[in-house]
Amino acid sequence: MRRAALPALAATLLVPLVAACGSDDKKDSGASGDGKKNTTLTVLAAASLTDVFKQAGAAYEKEHPGVTVKFSYAGSQELASQVRQGVPADALVTADTKTMDGLKSDTETPSVIAKNRLTIVTGKGNPKHVKGLSDLSKSDLKVVLAAPQVPVGRYSEKVLDKQHITVKPASQEPNVRAVLTKVELGEADAGIVYATDAAVAGDKVATVDVPDEQNAIASYPAAVLKGSKHSSDAAAFVKWLNTDESQKLLRAAGFQKP
Numbered sequence: 001m002r003r004a005a006l007p008a009l010a011a012t013l014l015v016p017l018v019a020a021c022g023s024d025d026k027k028d029s030g031a032s033g034d035g036k037k038n039t040t041l042t043v044l045a046a047a048s049l050t051d052v053f054k055q056a057g058a059a060y061e062k063e064h065p066g067v068t069v070k071f072s073y074a075g076s077q078e079l080a081s082q083v084r085q086g087v088p089a090d091a092l093v094t095a096d097t098k099t100m101d102g103l104k105s106d107t108e109t110p111s112v113i114a115k116n117r118l119t120i121v122t123g124k125g126n127p128k129h130v131k132g133l134s135d136l137s138k139s140d141l142k143v144v145l146a147a148p149q150v151p152v153g154r155y156s157e158k159v160l161d162k163q164h165i166t167v168k169p170a171s172q173e174p175n176v177r178a179v180l181t182k183v184e185l186g187e188a189d190a191g192i193v194y195a196t197d198a199a200v201a202g203d204k205v206a207t208v209d210v211p212d213e214q215n216a217i218a219s220y221p222a223a224v225l226k227g228s229k230h231s232s233d234a235a236a237f238v239k240w241l242n243t244d245e246s247q248k249l250l251r252a253a254g255f256q257k258p
Helices: 002-028 047-063 076-084 097-101 133-137 151-162 176-184 195-204 231-240 244-252
Strands: 039-046 067-074 091-093 111-123 143-146 171-173 190-194 205-209 217-224
Touching (some): 039 047, 039 076, 039 231, 076 097, 091 231, 097 151, 143 151, 143 176, 151 190, 171 176, 176 190, 176 195, 217 231
Parallel strands (some): 039 067, 039 091
Antiparallel strands (some): 111 190, 111 217
């Protein structure tokens, strides 16, 4: 009977050891190969940053092993609404200071990372022969603008009012990319977008410059969200956006210095 009890006793003693091993595995599930904890940052970003932030995110992840950056793009007014609703995120980048200023209770101190300017886009080859802002008031021209709640829509309204030009848009879009898409697809003859968005479209559209004296400059502030669960990592990313490497990517995409 004593001999029969020994295997049973050994099996009983092994159970805690197996459980302990399983516990260690679970603890390591959030760590990278070098033992560092993996962190995923969620960044709410203005739609006009879509292309350049894909490059910036990849560059940042390469420099910071264990950190993954996920972007959520939309019009700045929509991003602000998400922040107020408590959508989980770590940092915010808007296309204007007004939207960011309205979120002071939700953000840390912001810093401007880039600037942009407006341009007119038309169908490929400019079939309607648009030459400037004044042509956008022509009754036979189908023009789309961003809604006035959207930064680019507000900037567009500002430059048109300054030149005493009245435009009756066929539609008011929720973000700058929606304006660009309508012109690309031939659903509109012309629209006002950021110069960087026109550059992304390439030869799908034609561009008509808006002179400096008639133009508006858009500023892009970035800030850590106070509700972030990774505030130190988020702060490091926001700071990185003003480094030489990030600024080179922004300049290459057509953004201006902050």
